[in-house]
Amino acid sequence: xxxxxxxxxxxxxxxxxxxxxxxxxxxxxxxxxxxxxxxxxxxxxxxxxxxxxxxxxxxxxxxxxxxxxxxxxxxxxxxxxxxxxxxxxxxxxxxxxxxxxxxxxxxxxxxxxxxxxxxxxxxxxxxxxxxxxxxxxxxxxxxxxxxxxxxxxxxxxxxxxxxxxxxxxxxxxxxxxxxxxxxxxxxxxxxxxxxxxxxxxxxxxxxxxxxxxxxxxxxxxxxxxxxxxxxxxxxxxxxxxxxxxxxxxxxxxxxxxxxxxxxxxxxxxxxxxxxxxxxxxxxxxxxxxxxxxxxxxxxxxxxxxxxxxxxxxxxxxxxxxxxxxxxxxxxxxxxxxxxxxxxxxxxxxxxxxxxxxx
Numbered sequence: 458x459x460x461x462x463x464x465x466x467x468x469x470x471x472x473x474x475x476x477x478x479x480x481x482x483x484x485x486x487x488x489x490x491x492x493x494x495x496x497x498x499x500x501x502x503x504x505x506x507x508x509x510x511x512x513x514x515x516x517x518x519x520x521x522x523x524x525x526x527x528x529x530x531x532x533x534x535x536x537x538x539x540x541x542x543x544x545x546x547x548x549x550x551x552x553x554x555x556x557x558x559x560x561x562x563x564x565x566x567x568x569x570x571x572x573x574x575x576x577x578x579x580x581x582x583x584x585x586x587x588x589x590x591x592x593x594x595x596x597x598x599x600x601x602x603x604x605x606x607x608x609x610x611x612x613x614x615x616x617x618x619x620x621x622x623x624x625x626x627x628x629x630x631x632x633x634x635x636x637x638x639x640x641x642x643x644x645x646x647x648x649x650x651x652x653x654x655x656x657x658x659x660x661x662x663x664x665x666x667x668x669x670x671x672x673x674x675x676x677x678x679x680x681x682x683x684x685x686x687x688x689x690x691x692x693x694x695x696x697x698x699x700x701x702x703x704x705x706x707x708x709x710x711x712x713x714x715x716x717x718x719x720x721x722x723x724x725x726x727x728x729x730x731x732x733x734x735x736x737x738x739x740x741x742x743x744x745x746x747x748x749x750x751x752x753x754x755x756x757x758x759x760x761x762x763x764x765x766x767x768x769x770x771x772x773x774x775x776x777x778x779x780x781x782x783x784x785x786x787x788x789x790x791x792x793x794x795x796x797x798x799x800x801x802x803x804x805x806x807x808x809x810x811x812x813x814x815x
Contacts, residue, residue: 530565554778631798636682706733746807765804
């Protein structure tokens with residue numbers, strides 16, 4: 458049996474192909490796409506019709522970007538894969554703010570996700586005029602690559618610095634308000650729930666190894682609020698989820714709720730984790746808030762819809778994204794913007810039941 462013959466690929470039409478078919482120069486064909494006012498309507502229409510017949514779709518967008526020196530787009534650097542970005546409610550709200558800022562200014566938006574082994578390469582090859590970087594570590598290879606591009610950039614959820622533009626929220630203030638709310642309700646037995654693995658078992662140990670500004674600032678706020686009420690910070694247990702998803706939060710919270718010295722108040726770094734803690738409490742028949750108070754952080758839409766509705770800290774996600782675009786495009790803006798947070802008290806927090814009632 459003779460081998461099946463291989464059909465050679467078709468040679469794509471090029472600008473030169475169109476120019477030859479019409480009988481004009483390549484510059485004239487280029488003008489038909491980029492400078493239509495330089496040609497008569499009839500000639501331009503003839504060039505475009507011939508290009509369509511030959512299957513030529515226009516000048517290469519990469520080459521066009523390089524020739525004019527700008528891409529009319531912003532790169533949004535994420536700390537996790539796209540699949541996570543499009544399922545995380547807080548990130549989606551932030552992304553909407555970035556997108557609205559781009560839309561107002563007629564700019565495109567290029568997403569630069571976390572892909573193992575290709576993080577820096579994706580930044581280096583992105584066709585953008587600047588970057589917005591969201592909640593990575595300071596030494597992340599993507600941040601290093603962004604700086605090496607020597608393009609304007611803005612960081613979201615970083616500690617303010619003198620050499621960079623930063624948009625953030627009052628993370629510590631929101632955490633401090635949460636701690637005070639719970640201690641005012643009489644709670645003294647606490648546990649903390651985190652979205653990423655740490656080599657630590659207590660709050661004090663975790664605080665020494667945190668490497669992201671959000672966690673560092675919120676831990677500082679919780680510590681200030683709890684120690685002011687006499688809570689031993691070094692004895693507060695933590696549980697770290699495998700990731701930031703609700704199911705992982707439920708598993709991590711379960712380890713805290715299965716302790717012999719079960720806490721009366723559980724503070725989660727995010728609403729998604731707190732919702733997972735609600736699931737873990739329900740599985741164990743632990744009544745919220747009668748036997749256990751739970752708080753989150755973010756005030757995503759699901760927080761108000763939970764049963765019971767979640768006490769949390771509200772932050773302006775969309776505004777944070779829009780402010781990042783504004784700072785990127787307005788060089789005379791202040792180098793740092795800190796947006797306010799607000800404690801939203803709902804139905805998952807109540808008076809401490811006391812150790813004897815557990």
